[in-house]
Amino acid sequence: MLKKLFGKNAKTTDEQAQSSKASEPTLAALLHGLKPGRMQSVGVMQVIPLLGEIDDDRFAAPDKARVWTEGYGNLNFENKGEQTVLVPCHTGYIVEEAAQDHAMAHAAVIPPKKKEGFKTAMCIQQTQGGYISSGEHKMMILPYALRESAHEKRQVETFNKLWSDISAWNKRFGLSEMGNLVLFTKHFQKQLDEFVAEFECLPKQQGAIILIGGEVVGIERAPSSDFFKSVWSALIRECYGSEAIAYSQSMDKDAIIPGTRVPLRQEGIRSLDDLAQALEEAEAKEEEIARAEVRRLLDLPIQTTQESTTQGLDIETLQSETFLGQLIRDKERVCYASLFLSKQARRRQAWKDAPSFSI
């Protein structure tokens, strides 16, 4: 089955079990070669840029590939270039033409001058008929809240497998209960645009750690700064931006500034020197809080399972107590990784954060 889903190099479940790594790496190992940059912070969302000196220019983002659908739930890519295209986990296409929008359920590798089709893709626009015509379409990445469901169903070949999740997601915002993601993206277009407007992709940026409400919710790594720049908007806008909207809506208006955003102290400022010092203090404190939050996670053991190999690149699925996701590895070198906080971990965190009993 896996071979059918992921191509001829896919491994069976037994093979997968055997190839599970003997020595379990940690989250820190996935970020090898990167260093954190200065945190950017707007509203409930914060982004710690991950900067790297070594650009792996063998790889290109899907914006360099032609994309189309052949039947519902079958998303195709054609890579005409010389670089290998890495398709990030949950890459999707919301197109202008009258066609059913689609998204991938897993990461993929498209070798140079090759076409690949994925029957595990998902329709994300219930009630809209038509196929996406071949072309270079603007990519998005599924809203963060839908990624875990998509991840769980990544091997299922049913075109409508995400409709119930999208429907529940829309309901959460008072929109029509339909498996149509466009209802959400249109309704919140202005807010989503604002999110992408607020954050800046830095030179040499190859990844990011994303915090919402002061909690790390996602870790992204790309093979090069050019690659990351290509997927930046999709990550910030639809993926994490949508979660920031959901978070803000679930909180009281006064409580939406996270603990990681430290305001300037009001007391003891009698001169401009005091003001400069207060600014430095606030910024140092803010950085330290965010970094402590990340540091807490670095030693978390993670388990990876190899799912397929294309051109010597392994696509692995990752599981830990806290994070789920996929990575693409060239032997020991991690070329791509996308990790998101699991629902289970969030539930655990919510329990921990609940007030202790007192009477």
Added chain:
Amino acid sequence: MTEALQLRNQSMQRFQQALESSVEQAQKTANTLEQYLDIAAISTGRASFYNTQEEQVAAESNAHATLLAVDRGIYALMAGLPGASDRSLQQILQHLLDAPRQAEQSYLLSEDEEATVLAWICEQLPITRLLKLFVSMRQARVNNARARKLILRSILGSHRLPLWCTRYRKKLRLALSHAWGQRMTSILCAILKKPEDAREKHEKRILQQQVLRFAPAHKAASLCECVSFLFGNEAEDAKEPLLRSYHEAKSSLEAGRLLPYETLEGLRSTYHKDRTSAEVLELTKKQLTDGQKIGLQRKAEESQVTVEMDPLRYDATRLYLYAYARGMTQEIRKALKQKAQEAAGLFPIQADRVGILVDASASMAGHDSQALRPIATSLAVCDMLQEAARIEAFVEIAGGRVDEQTQMLLPEGESSLAMGLIRLLKKGPDTLFILSDGYENAPAGRLAEVIEQARKLGLKMPIYQLSPVVAAESAGVRSLAPTQIATLPINAAHQMGLPFFKAMLQQEPQKALPLLCTELWCGLQKKQLAQKKRTNKPLASSETAELNAPQPPAMSAAS
């Protein structure tokens, strides 16, 4: 005083009374106008670092439609704003032509006055923009009598028609056939194919009504040749030198030296494939426009052709963009200095010690479609502000890095302005300018916190944010500290009048609105009359009187 001016004054008085009777109405109009001013000053209809082209166009269109809905007279007058971009003029023209006047409704400008403004806009717009607009009107099927008349008058009445014919043949053909309709176009083509003495009486009448009435009698033969050329009749014995040159260049490249560069280059690629593009550049270098002279410098260097370029003929933003592309030279630096001094003389704010904070974060690079324009505009304004300081100016750059090769400041990194502001405040400026697109993320809101604390320390100097970028999601410029500083749009260092109209509207809308409209109307009339004088068009005696009449009192930032 002329009858027209009396009517204008009555209408303006009515407008003033209406505003005075309703504070709410005045505020609403002022708010709409403020939003429009942001767009008019800096929108290019292109993508920015943060917004797509579609988002920018939607925001722009919305601002125009909203102001048009308030009063089409006020909207038409916006064409006269100092610093209004060509794009906004284009939009005003299109919106006014597209929306018919309602007979039962009264507007600030009469129908004739509105027609005057429309004609003036047509004269101001570069022909490329005008033709683009006419073609888009054809696509949108805007074909009312006013639109048809405007198209025909703008094209057929211009003394530059022979040049345009060789340069924009296809677009002119589309615009004219839209104005005439397919049937009339065919009729005119058939008439023009005939020798002049073979035309029937009724054919001459048609020609007179449709073509010749738009130009003086002594231009009739030239006009007929041009129109005939546009629709495919290339006469070998054309009297118009450019049209003859076009025809001859097909057999001899040298005969095309009078033609525009791109026209001869097009003919070369079709009829002289063995000749080089460099030869075309050498042949036509005297015909190059200012824009081509600066744009073709790299090609000229590669082709070893000397194309003279006078840096003083370009605005400072363009010179900075040139320096980004080709490196900064002493000559450009000197021209920038002179431009800054000239612009400083027009700057409405007087200050002894000026603090300038330049945001050089990554977003100031702008979108690829207009790469580096935001930072180039900011640097040009920064130069001007330094020259405007009566005693001294202090500059702080937040973010960015200096490129070793070009020695230019490249936008880079996150937006962190707060510490730069504190450093400036320590130097004791009496006025502060922040040149920024308004996006702050390290962290958002920090600059506002610092300003708040600085105010508590008793630092009360005015702080202005000057933004070179439209933020589509904010439907205008984006403020770093909305309740604490004035945020004004800028598009060029020498056009700072428009942002300060906005500041005036924010403070006293009831007084500012009528004053603004009167000023704009008088300004438009004077500009139009002055142009007539320049192009040697006869002036009516009343027009001469108006041209010589004293100017209305100028508005100052203080008023």
